[in-house]
Amino acid sequence: MHLIPREVVERKLLETGSQPKTFARMCLIPVSHPIRKQLWPRLINLRFGTSLATSQLEQPAQIVHYSFAVLGYLEVRLLLLFPLSLCMVTQPDGTDASVGAPTPCPSSHHSSDTPSSLTGYELADRRLQPTYWLNARGRATLLSLMHEVSLSRPELVYAPQAWAVLALLLHFHPAAEALACLLALLDQPDLLVQSKADWRAVCLAMEHLGAAGFAGSRAIGILRHHQAAFQSPGSPNRKGEPETVTTPDNQKRTLTTSTATTTTTTTDDEVLALDPNPRYQLATWAVAVWLLPFECIVPLFDCFLVEGPKVLYRAGLLLWRLASKSEKPGSNCDLANHLIKAATTSAVTSDSRIFLRKIYNIRRFSKTHIQVALSKVVKMLPSNAGLELVDCLVVPCVLPGQRTYTAFGQVKAELAAKGRSSLRPRGSPAHNSVGRGPLLPSSLISADEFSFLIAGIADETLVQAYLPTLIFSSSTDGVSLNTLFQRCADHAETSGRPETILLVRTASGHGLVGAFCSQVWQAGNEFSYYGNGHTFLFRLRPGPPRLWKWCMDGAHGTDRFQRATARFLEVGGGLDAGPAGLRLETGLEMAQSGPSPTFNSECLIAPEDREMQSDLGEGKVYCHFRVSLVEVLGFKSAAF
Known part of the structure; x- marks a missing residue:
């Protein structure tokens, strides 16, 4: 065994110039190596000038071990300069591992045929939700952090790669550290996709890179054959004059470009259906690259x-080459499935050394080629007038019109994950938490119960764009009805939303x-009612909720x-001037319901729970009951 200080490894990898690129390409640090506990935050700090804190290695001497017995000739030559361990492993956990990464378990890390059941977040794409080797606790943390991202970055529209990046980070870093790394990456321009338009451009750019010769003649030839078969005679889909491009080996090639068309889908089944257009099937490459085996994606x-996004395009080009071997000119186009299969089951992708060697064997490929391809896509997309929010390229977890918190309610484990520890990054000047409170600030209501109430609210804007906030609690604000009125009035003035949820x-x-009360509470005379038909009464416990x-x-x-006066508040006028549907007395300790x-x-x-009960006939009763706690929830914009 030979020893080398960890500082030498860091210097060789993190120093500026071309050496880090060569080292990153060829060294292949094992996924279980302890240096991975610090590697990615240090790389982010060096490349982007951030100040992310990193966990400390637990080896007292901070020494890295390696053995020549298991190395090939090329690896021995590299490790004479940059020795690293190839055999250190840890126990599988999936999150917050003390040293290194978890040992992979023998089960598939994703499904290429069905969407993940862990849905409910506006930024994510339901086709791109790998969890790799995260266990149940790790997956719950991932879900919680994704919602933290949507809160701390309200300007984000669509960030489909964020899910996969965060899942990878959680294998090697605590939750707060992983979140800080992701936020730092999202702050960098042109690194991770952050809008639907950019995602469409990235997906469709692959065709133009193939047209420039980087995917090989077989791949582009089969694609053109499928496109010709897809378009019926006289179809206007193919427009424009033949285009002449120069391949990397300086050969001229004439190609016919076509204008993209958009297939608009709205239902869950339709939006996940395979689009027959070969162009859109090829666009699946942007999803497939994140579905590589864990030992390859790391x-x-x-x-x-x-190196930035260029390496993803390289991986996409290789996957296209591999997928084209399964495509035949006379068969129906199944390129999307072949791309996924190439990423997940190919012999090439099962060996990270072979995979990286092949993607870097794509010669003369530069950022300029990517920029040219993206610019062509940008010029092509405006021809789709009235581009929809959702199509075969953009498949958000929460579809337009779907209630955000209803989808959020599918995630049962999130609150448990949030309650375990603080998930916000600490100590980073550039990426401190914005200081938001818990997602559900109430001490009375669960996530499932809140989802049930949200599903009953008719105002789509309220449920899609606003978050709950506690504006009054008798445990902290006292048992004064006047204080309750004042808190509600202050909140309505600052938030612009008068609606409240009264919990008793x-x-x-x-x-x-x-x-659920549609108008702001204010004391008036006892003959005046206000509010509108959006108001409703509810009982959450004892269940079932109604x-x-x-x-x-x-x-x-x-x-x-x-109705409200200085002495009481009521929701729902009573039968024959009897007790209201729900009435609170001034001291907030006694109430009535009928x-x-x-x-x-x-x-x-x-x-x-009835203190006193009166029979009104026909099975109807009203009662007095004692109150232990009153809360009022309001709504505030996620941008505040």
């Missing part, structure tokens, strides 16, 4: 941090009822939504 990401817990702690919406029958007394014609509701309180 060293590729090393090169990405050193019974004295036993087993009952939880309340109302809500009562406006009955809209037009009869007298069915439009009494909210049937309300406005919502066609029953008494909200279970029998065991």
Whole structure:
């Protein structure tokens, strides 16, 4: 065994000039090497001038081991200069490993045929959600951090690569450190895709790179054959004059370019369906490169941090070459599936050394070629008038019109992950947390219960673009109805949203009822009602959860939504001037509930919590009950 100080390895890898590029390409640091606990943050700091904190290696002497017994000739020659361990392993955990990365488990790290079930975030693409070797705890942390990104970067529209990058980071770094690294990468221009237009351009640029000769004559020839077969005679899809390009070996080639068309899809099944257009099937390369085996994607990401997106295009070109071997000119185009299969099951991608050697054997490939290809796509895309938010290239986890928090509610483990520790980065001057509170600030309501309430709100803008915030709690603000009114008024003035959710817990702690209120609470006279038909009553506990919406029958007394004086507040006028659907007294310690014609509701309180009960006939009752806690939730923009 030979020893070399870790500082030597870092200097060889992190110093400026061309040497880091060569080292990153050829050294192939094992995924289980302990230096990976610091490698990516240090690379980010060096290449982009950030100040990310890094975890400390736990080897006291900070020494790296290597053995010549398992090395080939080329590796021995390299490691004479840059020795690294090729045999150090750790126990599989998936998150916050103390040294190095987890040992891979013998199961598939993703599914190429079905979308991940871990959906619910606006920035992610439902086709691109690999979790690699993250365990259940790691996946829960990944989901939570993705939502943290959407909160701290409200200007982001679409960042499909962020999911995969964050999943990789979580294999080697604690949650806060991984989040800080991702935010630092998102701050760099032209590094990670951050809009739908940019994602479309990246996906479609591969065709132009192939037309320039970098994918090989077979790949581009089969693509052109499929395109010709796809277009019916006389179709206007193919436009423009033949284009002459120069290949890397200085040979002239005449190609016919075509104008892209957009297939608009709206449903979950349709949006994930395979598009028959060969151009859009080729665009799957941008997804496939992130679905490489873990032992292959990790060293590729090393090169990405050193060289930028060009290395991803190289990988895409190689996958296209591999996929074209399975394509035949006379067969139907199945390029998308062949690209995924090439990434996940090919013998080339199963060996990172072979894979990297082949992508760097693509000669004379430069950033200029990428810029030219992107510019051609940008010129082509405006011909699609009225480009849709969702198409075969852009497949967000949360589709337009889908309720964000309804989708968010599918993620059962997130709150447990958030409650385990703080997930925000600390100590980085450029990437400190924006200081937002928990996603659900209430101490009374769970994520599932909140999702149930959000699903009942009719205002799409409110549920799509606003976050809950606690504006009053009797445990901290006191049991004053006047204070509750003042807190609601102040919040409505600053946020511009008058809507609130009133939560009332019974004295036993087993009952939880309340109302969604459409207008800001304010004390008036006892004969004045306000609010609108968006108001509703609900009971969350004891279950099953239930809500009562406006009955809209037009009869007298069915439009009494909210009423308040200095002595009480009410939601839902009562039956025959009786007790309201829900009424809170001035001290916030006693309350009433009875049937309300406005919502066609029953008494909200279970029998065991009723202090006093009166029978109104026909099975209808009203009651008095004691209150242990009152909370009012408001809504604020995610940008604040």
